[in-house]
Amino acid sequence: MMLGVASGKGGTGKTTVAVNLARAFGSGVWLADCDVEEPNAHLFLRGTTIGSRTVSLPVPQVEAGLCDACGACARLCQYHAIVSFGTPPLLFPELCHGCGGCVRVCPRGAIAEVDRRIGVVETQRDGHITLVQGRLDVGVALVPPLVRAVKASLPRDMPVIVDAPPGTSCPVIATIRGLDALALVTEPTPFGLHDLSLAVDMVRQLNIPFGVVVNRVGVGDDRVHGFCRREGIPILLDIPDDRRIAEVCSRGRLVVDELPEYRPAFARLWAGACALAAPVPALAPL
Amino acid sequence: MIIALTASGDGLDARMDSRFGRARRFLLYNLDDGTVRTVDNDEGQRAAQGAGIQAAETIARLGVGGLVTGHCGPNAFRVLRAAGIPVFSTTAATVSEAIDAYRAGTLTRIDAPDVDGHWT
Ligand code: SF4
Ligand code: SF4
Numbered sequence: 001m002m003l004g005v006a007s008g009k010g011g012t013g014k015t016t017v018a019v020n021l022a023r024a025f026g027s028g029v030w031l032a033d034c035d036v037e038e039p040n041a042h043l044f045l046r047g048t049t050i051g052s053r054t055v056s057l058p059v060p061q062v063e064a065g066l067c068d069a070c071g072a073c074a075r076l077c078q079y080h081a082i083v084s085f086g087t088p089p090l091l092f093p094e095l096c097h098g099c100g101g102c103v104r105v106c107p108r109g110a111i112a113e114v115d116r117r118i119g120v121v122e123t124q125r126d127g128h129i130t131l132v133q134g135r136l137d138v139g140v141a142l143v144p145p146l147v148r149a150v151k152a153s154l155p156r157d158m159p160v161i162v163d164a165p166p167g168t169s170c171p172v173i174a175t176i177r178g179l180d181a182l183a184l185v186t187e188p189t190p191f192g193l194h195d196l197s198l199a200v201d202m203v204r205q206l207n208i209p210f211g212v213v214v215n216r217v218g219v220g221d222d223r224v225h226g227f228c229r230r231e232g233i234p235i236l237l238d239i240p241d242d243r244r245i246a247e248v249c250s251r252g253r254l255v256v257d258e259l260p261e262y263r264p265a266f267a268r269l270w271a272g273a274c275a276l277a278a279p280v281p282a283l284a285p286l
Numbered sequence: 287m288i289i290a291l292t293a294s295g296d297g298l299d300a301r302m303d304s305r306f307g308r309a310r311r312f313l314l315y316n317l318d319d320g321t322v323r324t325v326d327n328d329e330g331q332r333a334a335q336g337a338g339i340q341a342a343e344t345i346a347r348l349g350v351g352g353l354v355t356g357h358c359g360p361n362a363f364r365v366l367r368a369a370g371i372p373v374f375s376t377t378a379a380t381v382s383e384a385i386d387a388y389r390a391g392t393l394t395r396i397d398a399p400d401v402d403g404h405w406t
């Protein structure tokens with residue numbers, strides 16, 4: 001079972017939910033931090049690094065002596081990473097997505113591939129939690145390939161919690177595609193509702209079962225709950241606006257450790273998400 | 287010779303667009319006969335990345351002899367230099383003022399990118 005924790009914007013408590021859910025497990029669980037531009041789940045754990053590997057993309061390198069400046073490579077590349085106008089091509093490796101298209105299309109075999117490092121995937125262990133996090137190198141803008149590298153490091157036969165980047169753009173879609181279920185974290189405010197409805201549209205298009213976690217219930221109004229009721233979206237968890245929770249989080253500690261009365265709520269969140277992913281089969285009509 | 291200018295509207299009275307990669311349009315001005323042609327920069331405006339390169343490719347294909355704009359980032363500059371297109375920077379408000387300054391030879395020729403990549 002792979003559960004994604006996502007939200008339409010940052011600052012809703014998404015990482016808090018993901019990390020506490022992992023800690024509430026009684027046995028082995030994996031936590032994947034796919035917010036590779038700003039991984040922060042590790043701040044809540046006291047893990048030791050047990051593995052690290054660099055992630056590279058194959059980018060083109062042109063052998064000018066073989067190139068006849070036909071421009072086929074540049075016409076093919078939709079990312080403008082290789083540009084030619086009657087000249088041997090100019091390369092912009094930072095825009096290259098490593099698709100290999102230019103290499104295949106070059107009629108003269110003038111393009112070779114070299115590795116360009118984009119970031120690292122690190123593994124840490126803290127008790128029963130194995131954290132896998134991607135960390136994009138400074139100045140690199142290619143998030144989806146690193147997210148895919150993080151996901152490729154995850155086991156298939158263990159419970160996995162995936163902390164998605166905030167928002168509804170390509171990095172999020174690369175993260176949540178193929179997961180078994182999603183928990184969308186929001187706050188019960190007009191802004192929260194707006195961002196939630198964007199996230200709901202995205203998730204419905206990807207056809208992933210999902211429910212909602214409402215964080216800081218009590219700060220706003222009941223429009224998020226009304227929206228979920230009307231849309232038939234299950235509420236997986238209501239987290240009250242408890243000042244003690246804010247204090248625990250601001251100290252980088254975990255709610256389920258410091259305020260154990262919240263443990264069962266996170267266990268219910270996991271159970272509810274599993275029920276979404278594998279619904280009880282409907283009875284056949286008699 | 288034809289020069290390209292980045293503009294936010296049509297015609298010689300249009301305001302200059304100080305961006306290059308994400309400029310609204312390119313006005314192609316023929317210095318010999320005074321005619322003007324407009325080329326939209328829809329792709330550059332939509333591009334998530336590589337807008338400057340995209341725009342520079344467009345300009346290079348149009349076979350212009352110079353570009354007059356506000357600012358030019360490093361990637362676009364590299365393409366324009368490879369294509370042998372000189373880049374001039376201006377703060378003129380309108381296209382016609384920029385053309386006058388070009389004719390008068392008072393524009394600064396840029397020989398290095400003057401903004402970082404994300405500005406363009
Ligand atoms: S590998 Fe793909 S993205 Fe990279 S330059 Fe070649 S065609 Fe463009
Ligand atoms: S396709 Fe090959 S031969 Fe043609 S311009 Fe590109 S590198 Fe040169």
